[in-house]
Amino acid sequence: MAIRTIRERGDSILNKKSREITEMNAKLSTLIDDMLDTMYEAAGVGLAAPQVGILKRLVVIDISENGDEPLVMINPVILEMSGEQTGDEGCLSVPGKAGTVTRPNYVKVRALDRNMKEYEIEGTELLARAMCHEIDHLEGILYVEKVEGELHDVQSE
DSSP states (O other), X not given: OOXXXXXXXXXXXXXXXXXXOOOOOHHXXXXXXXXXXXXXXXXXXXXXXXGGTOOBSEEEEOOOSSOXXXXXXXXXXXXXXXXXXEEEEEOTTSTTEEEEEEEOSEEEEEEEOTTSOEEXXXXXXXXXXXXXXXXXXXXXXXXXXXXXXXXXXXXXX
């Protein structure tokens, strides 16, 4: 497992659409582990493959504070969304900045896990926001395109 370089705003790969994943192999398994390590090292709650320079439909998310297994989402598709939440959002590809974004408050997603088994997951609040944010990355969309008002600096801890 390794820490990968996180691509930052201005890198053209972040504006490209990712390709569907058709099979699990050793290279993809290593990518998943590396993405988790990279996300934790950067103190993020989610990371999409394009953020580490790989145009594949792969997302990892971990919003847990109690040691739950992180989510691995291969080829995620939003099935349902409802409600609305508006709040501060940041991104590992836009370091030191945040902005106000309105997202659905409820999202239902279908994806494949790291064993290529299909599952559905429902999320509200932070999980819904994280799933929408990361799936946007797979479409080449950065949250800054959805910010209401200006980006602002965030304090690093």
